[in-house]
Amino acid sequence: MKKFTKYFVIILIVLLFLIQLVPVARTNPPVTSNIETPAEVKTIIKRACYDCHSSESTWPWYSKIAPSSWFVINHVNEARDEYNFSTWDKYSPEKKSEIIEEIWEEVDEGKMPLWSYVILHPEAKLSAEDKKVIYSWAKEHITHENSEENEHED
Numbered sequence: 001m002k003k004f005t006k007y008f009v010i011i012l013i014v015l016l017f018l019i020q021l022v023p024v025a026r027t028n029p030p031v032t033s034n035i036e037t038p039a040e041v042k043t044i045i046k047r048a049c050y051d052c053h054s055s056e057s058t059w060p061w062y063s064k065i066a067p068s069s070w071f072v073i074n075h076v077n078e079a080r081d082e083y084n085f086s087t088w089d090k091y092s093p094e095k096k097s098e099i100i101e102e103i104w105e106e107v108d109e110g111k112m113p114l115w116s117y118v119i120l121h122p123e124a125k126l127s128a129e130d131k132k133v134i135y136s137w138a139k140e141h142i143t144h145e146n147s148e149e150n151e152h153e154d
Contacts, residue, residue, distance in 0.1 A: 019066040024073050029055045033089035041137045048113045048124040052079035055086035104138035
């Protein structure tokens with residue numbers, strides 16, 4: 001049994017070393033624009049959202065070590081595909097409204113920021129006050145967009 005355990009540990013170490021050789025791309029594409037928000041909102045979303053939902057990701061040490069690097073890079077790529085604050089100018093006004101509404105819903109339901117992110121980045125945890133600020137901003141923005149749409153329809 002000791003011999004088996006010894007070989008298992010050696011094989012595991014070799015495998016962990018070999019997977020480090022698998023190339024992964026940690027990218028920060030160009031920022032073409034940024035979401036325009038009040039300063040208080042910007043501070044909150046930069047702290048809690050920008051690492052995944054922007055092209056201004058700060059890549060932590062564990063994003064350089066497989067297999068955690070695979071998870072982190074995949075998560076950031078998926079988040080950027082969902083919406084990217086650094087390419088805000090590419091979204092239509094309707095899409096921007098949808099995104100802002102989605103942001104509020106995800107925050108309100110406790111889905112964002114992800115618990116796995118908050119464990120390693122406790123500063124990203126949203127306080128009740130942070131949530132109120134985001135809610136007020138989202139409500140104002142969505143109401144404003146809806147009133148503009150109604151004006152255009154008349």
